[in-house]
Amino acid sequence: MLKRPILAANWKMHHGPTASKTFMETFLAGYQPREDRTVVVFPPAVSLTAVTWMAASRPDILIGVQNIHWAEKGAFTGETSAEMAKDSGASMILVGHSERRHVFGETDAQCAKKCVAAARVGLPFMLCVGEKIDQREAGATSDVVTRQLREGLAQVANLISADFLLAYEPVWAIGTGLTATPGDASAIHTLLRAELTAMIGTRADDIPILYGGSVNVGNAATLVAAPEIDGLLVGGASLDAGSWIKIVEA
Numbered sequence: 001m002l003k004r005p006i007l008a009a010n011w012k013m014h015h016g017p018t019a020s021k022t023f024m025e026t027f028l029a030g031y032q033p034r035e036d037r038t039v040v041v042f043p044p045a046v047s048l049t050a051v052t053w054m055a056a057s058r059p060d061i062l063i064g065v066q067n068i069h070w071a072e073k074g075a076f077t078g079e080t081s082a083e084m085a086k087d088s089g090a091s092m093i094l095v096g097h098s099e100r101r102h103v104f105g106e107t108d109a110q111c112a113k114k115c116v117a118a119a120r121v122g123l124p125f126m127l128c129v130g131e132k133i134d135q136r137e138a139g140a141t142s143d144v145v146t147r148q149l150r151e152g153l154a155q156v157a158n159l160i161s162a163d164f165l166l167a168y169e170p171v172w173a174i175g176t177g178l179t180a181t182p183g184d185a186s187a188i189h190t191l192l193r194a195e196l197t198a199m200i201g202t203r204a205d206d207i208p209i210l211y212g213g214s215v216n217v218g219n220a221a222t223l224v225a226a227p228e229i230d231g232l233l234v235g236g237a238s239l240d241a242g243s244w245i246k247i248v249e250a
């Protein structure tokens, strides 16, 4: 089981192999292994090998892939399969990030196929859910996140164990400087855990639920201390190694 809190950096489309190496040099020098937390880095796919190589002597740091295609291989120009990501050193897979859903039009059904692919290669995967601002204002948050959860896991629910992770990332909080209050985030996490329990029973107890959306050096400690927040998924504030060290030490 992953040690909590789980602090995960999502670099999005930042840091190619050269910048990734520089980042990892600074980060590894400034962050010593700790028994009381798990650190994950999701670099762009082209930087997976470089980051894996840099972290070869640090098994405490997990490297993940930001997105996969559901097929094992084939005529899918520009895509990366779960098998290829694993071969490049990924030991975790991010599925259904809101930018995948809302910028690239990824559907719940496609997320479900990606979860199947992650399970096929035996890697832990983190499914992201979260409502847009209009959905929040319409009072639809719980409907949206429970639908994303249920449909995303539709074909793999029977396989889910403690190495599945869930990330609640309200879309209106991502990259905007607006953060859910710890209380708001806790409330949605509680709802998500109840939904998971309805789906898979007591296996839901061990599943970490991370919060993401404008986490920074100033708010990380408060958010991660809130009830039901088992970790953080951090975009912008994870790009600078110095700030990421402060967040993982939070």
Ligand code: PGA
Pocket (backbone or CB within 6 Å): 010, 169, 173, 174, 175, 176, 212, 213, 214, 215, 233, 234, 235, 236, 237
């Ligand atoms: P942000 O992104 O921390 O820049 O808001 C979080 C995410 O998209 O995972």
